[in-house]
Amino acid sequence: MKPVGIFxxxxxxxxxxxxEKIKKALGKEAHLHDISETDVATIQKYDNLIFGTSAWGIGDMQDDWEDFIDSLNEVKYEGKKIAIFGLxxxxxxxxxxxxxxxxxYCRLPDKSVVVGEWPKEGYDFYFSTAEKDGKFVGLVIDEHHQADKSDERIKKWAEQLKKAFN
Ligand SMILES: Cc1cc2nc3c(=O)[nH]c(=O)nc-3n(C[C@H](O)[C@H](O)[C@H](O)COP(=O)(O)O)c2cc1C
Known part of the structure; x- marks a missing residue:
């Protein structure tokens, strides 16, 4: 597996x-970046990308992602794989x-490179914009009510990504 940039x-x-746990599960090829302290050139250098955000307000991403999101339009997506996760x-x-x-997911300029969809079974909710065709568009974590399930979910998702990534 080529290097993985986790933003x-x-x-x-x-x-x-x-x-941090996803990084550990993927091994030494994975590198962590805070989206508030990064730039397009750093994202561009990875062929394998993971983007993670929490949820706020009405469909809002975490603030630093809100600030950065337009810059994703400057990234060239050819040859890349992107997996996303949300809390x-x-x-x-x-x-x-x-x-x-x-x-x-909605703001990703090229959705054809997205990997790592995740089953919605095991969660209890009425509606989520992260659901598409009966699945989540990426790994879903709830540290408030299902923290005991997080480690197992991360482990499974990381195994899935090791096969899907470049
Ligand atoms: C004001 C506020 C609004 C939130 N809105 C949502 C929401 O719409 N949907 C959701 O699933 N979680 C929502 N959350 C929960 C956060 O996404 C959750 O606490 C998350 O773990 C925070 O992660 P972070 O500390 O890494 O940003 C909200 C939390 C707060 C305090």
Missing amino acids: YGSTGGSTLSIA GDQEEYPESFVDGLGTL
Whole structure:
């Protein structure tokens, strides 16, 4: 597997902590970047990318992703694979569960390079913009109500990505 760039936006630290676990699960090829401290050139140098955001407001991504998102239009996507993950709270926000992930997917300029879809079974919610064709567009983590399931989910997703990535 070629190097993997993991780019996260995290307000309270939960998305950072999950990004760190994903990095560990993928091994030494994976590198962490805070989206508030990066640039297009850094994203461009990876053929394997992971973007992670939490959910805020009405379909909002985490603030630093909101600030950066337009820059994704400057990236050249040929030859790349992108996997995305999102954090949310299915009990407090069951009608907008992980909508930050849904918005991130919606704003990706080239969706043909997206890998790492994730089953929606095992979560309890009414609506999510991150759901597409009966699945989530990426890994979904709820550290508020299913923290005990996070490690297993990350492990499974990382195995999936090792096969899907370049
Ligand atoms: C004001 C506020 C709004 C939120 N809105 C949503 C939401 O619409 N959907 C959701 O699934 N989670 C929502 N959350 C939960 C956060 O996404 C969750 O706490 C996440 O773990 C935060 O991660 P971070 O600290 O890495 O940013 C909200 C939390 C707060 C405090």
